[in-house]
Amino acid sequence: MADWRIEGQYVETCNCEFICPCIGSNLAAKPTEGDCKAAIAMHIDTGRKDEVVLDGIALVVLMHSPGPMADGNIKVGVIVDERADDAQTQAINDIVSGAAGGPMAALAPLVGEHAGIEKRKVEFEVDEGFVRTVKAGDLVDQALTGVPSAVREGEPIYLENTVHPVSSRLALANATHSHFHAFGIDWDDSSGTRNGHFAPFSWTG
Numbered sequence: 001m002a003d004w005r006i007e008g009q010y011v012e013t014c015n016c017e018f019i020c021p022c023i024g025s026n027l028a029a030k031p032t033e034g035d036c037k038a039a040i041a042m043h044i045d046t047g048r049k050d051e052v053v054l055d056g057i058a059l060v061v062l063m064h065s066p067g068p069m070a071d072g073n074i075k076v077g078v079i080v081d082e083r084a085d086d087a088q089t090q091a092i093n094d095i096v097s098g099a100a101g102g103p104m105a106a107l108a109p110l111v112g113e114h115a116g117i118e119k120r121k122v123e124f125e126v127d128e129g130f131v132r133t134v135k136a137g138d139l140v141d142q143a144l145t146g147v148p149s150a151v152r153e154g155e156p157i158y159l160e161n162t163v164h165p166v167s168s169r170l171a172l173a174n175a176t177h178s179h180f181h182a183f184g185i186d187w188d189d190s191s192g193t194r195n196g197h198f199a200p201f202s203w204t205g
Contacts, residue, residue, distance in 0.1 A: 004091070004100060006047030006054055007202045009124070010166045011132040013142045013175035013194060014038035015187050020195040023162050023170065027069040036065040037187045039142055039180045040166065041134040042201065043124040049091040049100065049205075057081050057088055058122035060136045061096055062115075064185045069110065077115035077183030079136045081122040093117060095205065102205035103165040115183035130156055130173065132198050139182040144173040144196030159197075167199040 014020055015037040021029035022036065040061040047054035060079040065071075078096055080089050094100040098108035120137030127133075130146030146156035156171040164170055173196035178189050 004047070004049035004095060004102070004205045005203065006042075006044045006049075006095065008043045008045040008047070008200070009126055009132075009198070010043075010201045011041045011124070011134050011142070011144065011196070011198045012038060012166075013144055013178040013196045015178075015189065016195045017193060018174055018195045019172065022069055023159055023164060023197075025068075026163050030068050031065070035067065036063070036069060037180070037185055038063045039134075039140050039178065041122075041124060041136075041140070041142070042166070043126075049095065052087045052091045054088055054091060057084050057092065058124045058134075059092055059096065060122065060134065060140050062140070062180060062182055062185050064183075072110040073112035074107075074110050075113040075115055075183065075185065076111050077118070077185065079118045079120055079122065079139055079182065082119045082137075083121075084119070089117065089119070095203070100205045102203050107165050115185075118182060130171075132173070132196075140180045142178045142180070143176045144198065145176055146198065147172045147174065164197070167201045170197040170199050172196075173198055 098105035125133040133143040175194040175196040
């Protein structure tokens with residue numbers, strides 16, 4: 001098993017109504033729409049796998065679960081920044097598939113289909129406030145706004161000690177818009193009522 005580490009920022013929107021029941025049930029609850037469609041975007045600020053440097057590479061993991069995530073049979077596809085070369089793309093795929101160990105290895109038994117890899121220009125923007133925006137070519141366009149805390153000014157509300165593979169501490173957010181069409185996973189919403197999360201992350205393998 002290779003030694004590796006990646007650190008950066010994460011943004012996610014899904015088709016569940018706010019607040020998504022998956023996190024609060026340890027992935028056992030039925031999604032609000034019956035199935036779960038999610039776009040998990042990650043910007044690697046610093047990272048390396050073996051001799052492959054991953055600094056500055058962004059990616060999006062698209063997921064579809066036909067029911068509660070704990071029941072498995074999840075479809076997963078990966079969109080990697082078009083700037084990534086073959087070695088970087090392979091390293092990222094090994095990490096997000098769980099093949100290289102680390103946090104995604106725990107999710108791997110729930111995956112029923114690996115739908116492949118697409119390359120697109122990935123734009124990942126972090127506002128100084130609570131706004132996050134991610135675009136991946138013509139495949140993903142999502143944005144969210146964090147829910148401000150009434151207790152700590154300048155901070156969002158957080159969920160702690162979650163089973164989420166990206167981070168155990170997630171900021172709550174509303175998806176202002178969420179559009180993704182790739183790997184047979186399709187979702188469009190601009191209602192502002194759907195779920196979102198963001199957080200810094202740090203993974204090692």
